[in-house]
Amino acid sequence: MKESFTFKIIPEIIFGRGAVEKIGQEAGKRGASKVLLVSDEGVAKAGLLEKVRQLLLKDKLEVVIFDKVEPEPWVETADEAGEMARQEDCNLVIGMGGGSAMDVAKAASVLATNEAKASHYQGLDKVPEPGLPKIMIPTTAGTGSEVTFTAVLSNKKPKGKGGINSPYLFPQLAILDPLLTLSMPSLVTASTGMDALTHAIEAYTSLQATLITDALSLKAIELIARNLRQAVADGQNADARENMLMGSLLAGIALANAGVTAAHALAYPLGGLYRIGHGVANGLMLPYIMEFNLQSSLEKFAKIAEAMGEEVKNLPLEEAGKRSVVAVNRLSEEIKVPRKIRELNVGITESDFPEMTTSAMKVTRPLENNPRRLTEEDTKAIYKLAL
Ligand SMILES: [Fe+2]
Incomplete structure (x- = not known):
C-alpha cells in the first residue's frame, strides 16, 4: 500500500437515470457551439446517437457526427476523427458508446489540436498540447474510459x-x-462486466493501490459481483444496470490511479494479435493471474472473496483467499464468458506462446504494478494453463 501518493479524478460526474438529458446544457456551459459526436454503429442502431443529436440541436448546438468507430479501433480511425474535428472547426468532442468510441473521442480531442498522427503519441506523456474539451457518455458498464487518461488504439505495423x-x-x-x-x-x-471486474480486482491488488483506490475498488467488486448475473439475464433490470454502471465507474477511477496488473498485460496480445475483444480477453486471463498472485496478498484476496459474497469468516486465510478465484470462475461460468483460450476459436496453439509472451512482456506498466513478479517463463506457463 502506497502511503504518499497523488490522486487524480475528472472534474465532474453526473450520474443517474435520465442524466443524458442534460447534455446540451452541459456542452454549452463548456463553451461549445459546434460539437464532434464520436460513436459507433451499434449505438447509432440503438437510436441513442440520434437521441443525443436531438438534445444538442435543441440547445442550438451544431453537431458533426463521426460514427465509424470499430471494436479495438485503429490509430487511423482516431486520426480521421481528429481531422474531422479540425476541418469542421468543432470546439467540443463528445464520446458516446463503449471503450472504443470513448477512446477514439478522447484521442480525437488532442489530435485536433496537435500536429502529428495518433501513433506518434502512443506511450506516456507524449502529447504536447491540451486538446478540445470533452464529455464522455458510456453506453456499456465496463471500460471506465469515461474517467481515465488513456486511449487504447490498434496498430497494423x-x-x-x-x-x-x-x-x-x-x-x-x-x-x-x-x-x-x-x-x-x-x-x-x-x-464488458468482466472487464470492469478485472479493473476493480487489479486496481485493488496493484502495488500502486492506496487507501482511496482500495475503498473504490472493493465497493466496485461488490457491486459488479452482485449485479452482473442479473444484468446479463435481464437487460431491462434497471437496478442491476444502475449498480453495474456505478461499479464500472468506481473501478475506472481506481484504475486511473492504481493502474491494472498482469491480467491486462497477458490479455493484450489476445487483442493486438488476434483481435479478441478487450473484455473477453481480460475476463479469460483474470482468474489465472489471481491464482498466480494469491500468495502475494492473501488478506486482499480474502477481502475480494468476501466482497463477492463468499462465506469466508471461519476459514483459514489461505482458504479464504482461494475463494476469490472460485468466485470469479463461478461468475464467468454462469454468465458464459470464455474461460479457456481454445474457446476463442482463433487457432492459438502452444507454438504461438513465444510471440504472445514477447508481446505481453512489453506491457511494462501493468507488469510493474503486479503484486508478484512475473517472468517470461511464468507468462508462458500461465498461457499454457489457460489454453
Ligand atoms: Fe480494461
Missing part, C-alpha cells in the same frame, strides 16, 4: 496495441445514465 496516456485525455465531464445501458446485448453486458 508493427501489429499490436498501444495507449495514448496523457493528462490531456482526461474528460472534463462524464455523464452516466443507466437507462442508456438497457439495450446492451447480453454478450456485451457479460464481457
Whole structure:
C-alpha cells in the first residue's frame, strides 16, 4: 500500500437515470457551439446517437457526427476523427458508446489540436498540447474510459496495441445514465462486466493501490459481483444496470490511479494479435493471474472473496483467499464468458506462446504494478494453463 501518493479524478460526474438529458446544457456551459459526436454503429442502431443529436440541436448546438468507430479501433480511425474535428472547426468532442468510441473521442480531442498522427503519441506523456474539451457518455458498464487518461488504439505495423496516456485525455465531464445501458446485448453486458471486474480486482491488488483506490475498488467488486448475473439475464433490470454502471465507474477511477496488473498485460496480445475483444480477453486471463498472485496478498484476496459474497469468516486465510478465484470462475461460468483460450476459436496453439509472451512482456506498466513478479517463463506457463 502506497502511503504518499497523488490522486487524480475528472472534474465532474453526473450520474443517474435520465442524466443524458442534460447534455446540451452541459456542452454549452463548456463553451461549445459546434460539437464532434464520436460513436459507433451499434449505438447509432440503438437510436441513442440520434437521441443525443436531438438534445444538442435543441440547445442550438451544431453537431458533426463521426460514427465509424470499430471494436479495438485503429490509430487511423482516431486520426480521421481528429481531422474531422479540425476541418469542421468543432470546439467540443463528445464520446458516446463503449471503450472504443470513448477512446477514439478522447484521442480525437488532442489530435485536433496537435500536429502529428495518433501513433506518434502512443506511450506516456507524449502529447504536447491540451486538446478540445470533452464529455464522455458510456453506453456499456465496463471500460471506465469515461474517467481515465488513456486511449487504447490498434496498430497494423508493427501489429499490436498501444495507449495514448496523457493528462490531456482526461474528460472534463462524464455523464452516466443507466437507462442508456438497457439495450446492451447480453454478450456485451457479460464481457464488458468482466472487464470492469478485472479493473476493480487489479486496481485493488496493484502495488500502486492506496487507501482511496482500495475503498473504490472493493465497493466496485461488490457491486459488479452482485449485479452482473442479473444484468446479463435481464437487460431491462434497471437496478442491476444502475449498480453495474456505478461499479464500472468506481473501478475506472481506481484504475486511473492504481493502474491494472498482469491480467491486462497477458490479455493484450489476445487483442493486438488476434483481435479478441478487450473484455473477453481480460475476463479469460483474470482468474489465472489471481491464482498466480494469491500468495502475494492473501488478506486482499480474502477481502475480494468476501466482497463477492463468499462465506469466508471461519476459514483459514489461505482458504479464504482461494475463494476469490472460485468466485470469479463461478461468475464467468454462469454468465458464459470464455474461460479457456481454445474457446476463442482463433487457432492459438502452444507454438504461438513465444510471440504472445514477447508481446505481453512489453506491457511494462501493468507488469510493474503486479503484486508478484512475473517472468517470461511464468507468462508462458500461465498461457499454457489457460489454453
Ligand atoms: Fe480494461
